[in-house]
Amino acid sequence: MAVLVGKNADIYLATGTGTSMTGEAVTDLTGGIYQITDAAKRAINPNAAITVLDGVATVPPANYQISWASGKIRLTNGYSAIGTITVTGQYLTLAQAAQGFEWSLDVTPVLEDTQTFGDSWKERTVVQRDASVTFAQFYNDGYFHTNLNSYYVLALYINVAGADRYLLGAQMTTAGITAGENETIKQNVSFAIHGGLDLATS
Structure with a gap:
């Protein structure tokens, strides 16, 4: 331990109602890990619907994991991005x-x-x-x-x-x-x- x-x-x-973000840009950290580029929007609200897009296609939730506090998206199950990854959901203010x-x-x-x-x-x-x-x-x-x-x-x-x-x-x-x-x-x-x-x- x-x-x-x-x-x-x-x-x-951070608590309370989140603020909407649509098509939010991410930075490729390599290794299938992406992070929301705008640091003020990285605390993702887990109580709101979230969509991860690969270009115009929705990435199945089974193919990514979210680090809610740091705004990181980790692609899993061998999924590789073909287009530009973006995130739609809500963020919380600290x-x-x-x-x-x-x-x-x-x-x-x-x-x-x-x-x-x-x-x-x-x-x-x-x-x-x-x-x-x-x-x-x-x-x-x-x-x-x-x-x-x-x-x-x-x-x-x-x-x-x-x-x-x-x-x-x-x-x-x-x-x-x-x-x-x-x-x-x-x-x-x-x-x-x-x-x-x-x-x-x-």
Whole structure:
């Protein structure tokens, strides 16, 4: 299990209604990976219909995977683009969370037992990947408690002065408040990943 922790880092959230984008241009990152060119439109809304076009033809959903937070389209099942790839759907706008001072990212493989009769030792195969995030902030308002069912886009900055950040879509799992006598009130919020995790440097 890989545990990555960042202190004094920023976290950005996106919720609410998305903004439509039609025929949005992408950049070819090679290897069958495409990313929405306009950085302001890369947080794709997973709750809205999305269409990936290869020229004028619609790419079957079985032939691509979406990284919702980073705006990446990964072509799968041996599919290769013939024309220009574009994306139609909705994007979300990110806003900095208030009063945050710490986050942690926990990345884990999902393993299945694959040993057979007669094997002396366990054998395991990675079948999926999972991740969770915990975010600590000084209590500001009841925002998280009144938005328990919202979808979030998290941008976890490693360096406040730089652009390095982990990007993921997520659902909130818990929101707790800690208060003590003569102490600041703090809030810890936990999230479970929805889709892929990306490391962005620009």
